Each structure stands twice: as C-alpha cells, then as structure tokens.
Amino acid sequence: MRALKRLPVRRRRAAAAVLAGVAAACALSAVRAPGGVEVLAAARDLAGGRLAASDVMVVRLPPDAVPAGAYAAGSPVTGRVVAGPLRRGEPLTDARLLGPGLFRFSGSPESVATPVRIADPGAARLLSPGDVIDVLAAYEDGPFEARTVAQEVRVIARPPGSTDGGGLLVLATTPAQAAGLAQAQAQGRLSVTIHPR
Known part of the structure; x- marks a missing residue:
C-alpha cells in the first residue's frame, strides 16, 4: 500500500523534472543569439539622395534571403x-547606391555614367534604376520632329x-x-520612351 502512495509522488516529480527541463531548454534558446545575417537597410522610405546615419538601420535576414551585394552591418x-527610391526595411546593396556596383548592374564594362535632364519631370518619376529607355531629342531650331x-x-x-529644370536621370x-546626349541636350529638349520589362 505504501508503494502505491509513493507512485503518484514519483510520477509528479518525474513530470516536474521533465517540465523543468523543457523550461530550461526554452530559456536557453531565447538567450542564444538568433540566427541570420545582419545587413544594412533603409530605416524609412527614402526618395534618394545622400544617406545620413538616421537613414540606415541593421536588420537580420535568413542567409538565403540576403541579396547579392548587400552591405554588412x-x-x-x-x-x-542612393540611386533611387528605397522602401523602409529594404536592404542596401551595391546596385542601389551610386558607385562601381551600379556599373556592374548596367551590364556593360565600357559604360559611363551620363547625367541627362529630360524636359518632363513627371516622366522621370516613372523611372527606376534598371529601367531600359530610349532618349529622344526635339530641337528648337529646325523641323519639329x-x-x-x-x-x-x-x-x-x-x-x-x-x-x-526637368527630371534628372543618370x-x-x-x-x-x-557625347550625342550632351549635344542633343545643348540644342533641344529631351524625352524618353520606356521599354517593357
């Protein structure tokens, strides 16, 4: 009879020990550093321009979600x-900041960065880095074509x-x-047509 009375106590102690072990394992996993890679990202929506320290935050991403060319913390x-608009939380990459990474992004090793100002700033706002366009010139002196x-x-x-003064594009x-764009810009107004993606 005595053995029967002790059995529930033993089971309770065993259950308590198991639960204590589970709680300890949960506590240890919470204390451990979470997995992932720390990269820099936009701290808020950015229209472009020069980055200030307050424009950047560190985010942790799973290793397979880190984009190529991402800047480490x-x-x-x-x-x-910044080459163009960024959304809050979007990782900063070499293709999103002005510099050599953008030329790798352009696809041609002999590319040069050419700033042009198109006549319609609204048309410039339709464009994002990576878009492919044709540039047209309408000359003020000469035929209206x-x-x-x-x-x-x-x-x-x-x-x-x-x-x-129009929309600036690089x-x-x-x-x-x-050279052709510089000459056309000096003599007329530039506009663009956008190729489908």
Whole structure:
C-alpha cells in the first residue's frame, strides 16, 4: 500500500523534472543569439539622395534571403548617394547606391555614367534604376520632329532634386552615346520612351 502512495509522488516529480527541463531548454534558446545575417537597410522610405546615419538601420535576414551585394552591418555607407527610391526595411546593396556596383548592374564594362535632364519631370518619376529607355531629342531650331539620340540605355539613378529644370536621370551609356546626349541636350529638349520589362 505504501508503494502505491509513493507512485503518484514519483510520477509528479518525474513530470516536474521533465517540465523543468523543457523550461530550461526554452530559456536557453531565447538567450542564444538568433540566427541570420545582419545587413544594412533603409530605416524609412527614402526618395534618394545622400544617406545620413538616421537613414540606415541593421536588420537580420535568413542567409538565403540576403541579396547579392548587400552591405554588412557596420559598412561605411553614410554620405553615399542612393540611386533611387528605397522602401523602409529594404536592404542596401551595391546596385542601389551610386558607385562601381551600379556599373556592374548596367551590364556593360565600357559604360559611363551620363547625367541627362529630360524636359518632363513627371516622366522621370516613372523611372527606376534598371529601367531600359530610349532618349529622344526635339530641337528648337529646325523641323519639329524628334529623333532618337540613344537607344536601349539603362537608368542607373534618379537623383532627387529640383523639378523646375526637368527630371534628372543618370544613364549607363557608351562614351559615343554620352557625347550625342550632351549635344542633343545643348540644342533641344529631351524625352524618353520606356521599354517593357
């Protein structure tokens, strides 16, 4: 009879020991550093422009979710220029900041960065880095017809700024296309057509 009275106590002690072990395991897993890779991301929605320290935050991503070219936590990005709009939480990559990464993104090793101002700032707002466009020029002196001055060039940046002089774009062009764009910009008004993605 005595053995029967002790059995429930033993079972209770065993159950308590198991529960204590589970609780300890949960506590240890909570104390351990969570897995993942720390990368830099936009701390708020950014229209573009120079990065301030308050524009950047550290986020932890699963290793398979880290985009190629992502900046690791602690990378010096303050003062760098964002090529186009970023959403809050979007990781910063070499293709999103002005610099050599954008030229790898443009797809051509002989590309040069060519800033152009198109006549309609609203058209510039439709574009994002990576878009492929044709640039047209309408000359003020001469026939009122537009001609294509650069075909299939990639937008690598849409810097923010004044819209009273048109929309500023930075394009990845060949040196010959850059010369043609400079001449066309000096003599007329530029517009764009957008290739489908």
